Amino acid sequence: MDITLEPKGPIALLHVVPDRIDASVAIQFKDRFRDLVRDWDGPVVLDLQNVTFLDSSGLGAVVAARKLLGEGRQLDLSGLTPAVDKVMRLTRMNQVFPIHGSVEDALAAHGVAPAA
Amino acid sequence: MSVRDLPSPRQGDPPGGTALGWACTRRFEAQPALVSVELLGLNQTLIQLGLPIEQLFTLELVLAEVLNNVVEHAYQDRGEGRIELSVSVHDGFIHCGVTDFGAPMPGGALPPARRHSPEALALQDLPEGSFGWALIRDLTTGLDYSRDEGINRLSFRITLGD
Numbered sequence: 001m002d003i004t005l006e007p008k009g010p011i012a013l014l015h016v017v018p019d020r021i022d023a024s025v026a027i028q029f030k031d032r033f034r035d036l037v038r039d040w041d042g043p044v045v046l047d048l049q050n051v052t053f054l055d056s057s058g059l060g061a062v063v064a065a066r067k068l069l070g071e072g073r074q075l076d077l078s079g080l081t082p083a084v085d086k087v088m089r090l091t092r093m094n095q096v097f098p099i100h101g102s103v104e105d106a107l108a109a110h111g112v113a114p115a116a
Numbered sequence: 117m118s119v120r121d122l123p124s125p126r127q128g129d130p131p132g133g134t135a136l137g138w139a140c141t142r143r144f145e146a147q148p149a150l151v152s153v154e155l156l157g158l159n160q161t162l163i164q165l166g167l168p169i170e171q172l173f174t175l176e177l178v179l180a181e182v183l184n185n186v187v188e189h190a191y192q193d194r195g196e197g198r199i200e201l202s203v204s205v206h207d208g209f210i211h212c213g214v215t216d217f218g219a220p221m222p223g224g225a226l227p228p229a230r231r232h233s234p235e236a237l238a239l240q241d242l243p244e245g246s247f248g249w250a251l252i253r254d255l256t257t258g259l260d261y262s263r264d265e266g267i268n269r270l271s272f273r274i275t276l277g278d
Contacts, residue, residue: 053180
């Protein structure tokens with residue numbers, strides 16, 4: 001699955017390129033996420049602005065990604081589209097993830113300037 | 117063409133009658149990638165009919181949950197088995213029917229909605245699944261399941277408007 005890593009100071013900024021995280025790609029999402037963060041010690045921000053569809057399998061994959069990072073590393077989400085935001089609210093998973101309106105907001109919350 | 121222009125049933129039409137408004141039936145194999153393709157195609161068609169985007173998202177999410185359940189449970193991830201999906205739009209609702217020929221629902225009835233309070237859970241205890249039936253129950257009306265002669269039939273409605 002096409003996810004790219006953009007280092008921003010101590011933060012790994014992961015851009016999800018496809019517009020869907022659903023049952024047909026949930027396993028690929030988890031595998032790709034695991035590969036990308038393997039050698040990263042800092043917080044991770046998942047940029048979801050391209051994602052216009054997330055089902056419960058996709059949500060499960062995002063939760064698995066969060067658990068993979070463990071207590072020591074944070075996982076923030078940014079740029080939720082209305083459909084993704086709705087799934088997060090209905091499942092109450094918005095209580096678990098720090099959620100930011102944009103990548104810039106997410107980086108600022110970690111004290112990182114967007115141009116870093 | 118907008119939803120408002122779709123015909124409504126006339127008085128005297130038989131109950132459950134013929135093609136009122138827009139309707140389609142699709143048949144496809146129980147594979148996740150095929151489910152994605154069907155949902156995308158249906159969404160594009162219904163956008164062209166002028167249905168509101170918010171309800172179309174609700175429809176896509178509910179159908180994804182229902183169809184993924186069929187793929188994973190009724191057909192137990194075998195990657196084969198026929199699914200029939202019928203969708204019609206009339207009288208202020210999107211009506212859906214999903215038929216499969218796989219295993220029955222556990223206990224022959226619809227599973228309950230499982231409610232999570234994830235904020236109260238330790239990180240490693242967070243659920244990675246079992247969100248589906250809560251979403252389906254929250255976002256539909258008229259949810260009904262029957263099993264007859266080896267056939268599962270699930271039907272529900274999505275409310276248009278508001």
